[in-house]
Amino acid sequence: MIRYKLDRLHKTIGHNQQIPCSTLQPNAPWTPPKLPFLTINCDGSFDPNTGLTGTSCILRDFAGTWRGCAANCYAEIRDVEQPECLALLAVRWSKMMQLTDLIFETDLKNIADYINKASPVIAWENEGILLDVLVVLKSFQCWECKYIPRVCNKVADMLAKFSRRFRISKVWSDAPPNIIEEQLLLDNLHSLA
Numbered sequence: 221m222i223r224y225k226l227d228r229l230h231k232t233i234g235h236n237q238q239i240p241c242s243t244l245q246p247n248a249p250w251t252p253p254k255l256p257f258l259t260i261n262c263d264g265s266f267d268p269n270t271g272l273t274g275t276s277c278i279l280r281d282f283a284g285t286w287r288g289c290a291a292n293c294y295a296e297i298r299d300v301e302q303p304e305c306l307a308l309l310a311v312r313w314s315k316m317m318q319l320t321d322l323i324f325e326t327d328l329k330n331i332a333d334y335i336n337k338a339s340p341v342i343a344w345e346n347e348g349i350l351l352d353v354l355v356v357l358k359s360f361q362c363w364e365c366k367y368i369p370r371v372c373n374k375v376a377d378m379l380a381k382f383s384r385r386f387r388i389s390k391v392w393s394d395a396p397p398n399i400i401e402e403q404l405l406l407d408n409l410h411s412l413a
């Protein structure tokens with residue numbers, strides 16, 4: 221039943237609304253999107269001993285300028301993959317902010333493959349989360365979901381760990397949390413080089 225819904229949803233979305241995925245070098249720094257796109261880096265952090273998870277999404281523009289971020293803490297998570305799927309629920313936050321032309325970046329290749337190709341490469345228990353993501357993606361004018369190496373996703377990783385450790389669920393829109401300010405600056409410096 222889920223597989224049928226997923227195939228039908230992918231046919232409805234159509235590949236013409238999606239930008240072709242680009243491939244990054246394994247050790248490349250984070251790269252800002254090209255105009256008119258915005259990038260949302262998504263990540264999850266999981267502690268198997270407590271079952272606590274932190275997720276984060278970081279919104280940046282073509283100049284690498286921070287535009288907002290959000291973090292959520294969850295309890296009773298069952299595996300490492302589920303937090304990464306939950307992090308991609310950033311599509312809901314994006315829709316609330318009425319954003320268009322978005323690139324969602326994740327450091328779990330299986331998620332990007334699932335979103336882009338309907339490849340059954342994730343645990344069936346997490347499929348419902350990504351089906352919700354696909355439904356929201358239908359409302360965006362132009363979008364891309366791409367895999368980036370973990371080294372390119374440091375800011376999102378830092379905020380997800382912070383969210384898990386301190387059990388924080390919050391949206392920042394005026395200024396980034398102190399915990400990520402230095403890494404945001406480093407990402408901008410690397411992207412200028």
